[in-house]
Amino acid sequence: MVVKKKKAFIISAALLAAIALALSLNVFVRQKFIMASTYTELEYRGYTAQDVSEIKIEHSYLNRILSYNEWIISVEFKKEPGILFQFTYRDDDIIFEGVSSEPLLDKEEILDYSEKFKNGTLLGE
Numbered sequence: 123m124v125v126k127k128k129k130a131f132i133i134s135a136a137l138l139a140a141i142a143l144a145l146s147l148n149v150f151v152r153q154k155f156i157m158a159s160t161y162t163e164l165e166y167r168g169y170t171a172q173d174v175s176e177i178k179i180e181h182s183y184l185n186r187i188l189s190y191n192e193w194i195i196s197v198e199f200k201k202e203p204g205i206l207f208q209f210t211y212r213d214d215d216i217i218f219e220g221v222s223s224e225p226l227l228d229k230e231e232i233l234d235y236s237e238k239f240k241n242g243t244l245l246g247e
Contacts, residue, residue: 145183152193153179156211160195163209163216168242175200191219201245205235 156179161171178196186192193211198204205227208219221227221235238244 149181153181156193156195156216159211159216160197160209164197167239169199169245173199173201173245175203196222199245202235207235207239 157177160177160179161174164170164174175198176196177198180194180196182190182192182194185194191210191212195209195211195216197207197209199207204223206222208222210217210219218236218240221232221239227235235244238246
């Protein structure tokens with residue numbers, strides 16, 4: 123009887139480990155795909171990879187369960203340090219969500235950055 127319980131426990135643990143590994147691998151592969159899609163979206167808007175200082179991609183299964191954005195993408199440009207342009211990945215699209223910074227910008231500055239980004243004039247050569 124003890125052997126059966128031990129065997130069932132080992133099988134359950136192995137199954138959970140396999141599921142965790144598969145989910146982690148899925149996130150890793152999707153992050154690479156989303157990174158490429160983000161660069162494509164930025165190029166579409168008139169920005170190059172050389173303009174970008176950092177792209178950070180965060181994932182949360184809990185957000186997905188709670189009906190929030192599963193993928194959160196933050197882009198920082200070299201010429202605008204400290205200003206993060208937020209995106210999400212949903213339905214195979216990169217969607218612009220807004221602008222954030224630390225410390226927070228006022229409403230007019232946020233709207234100004236958003237409009238400049240959307241128009242492709244943010245980095246104004």
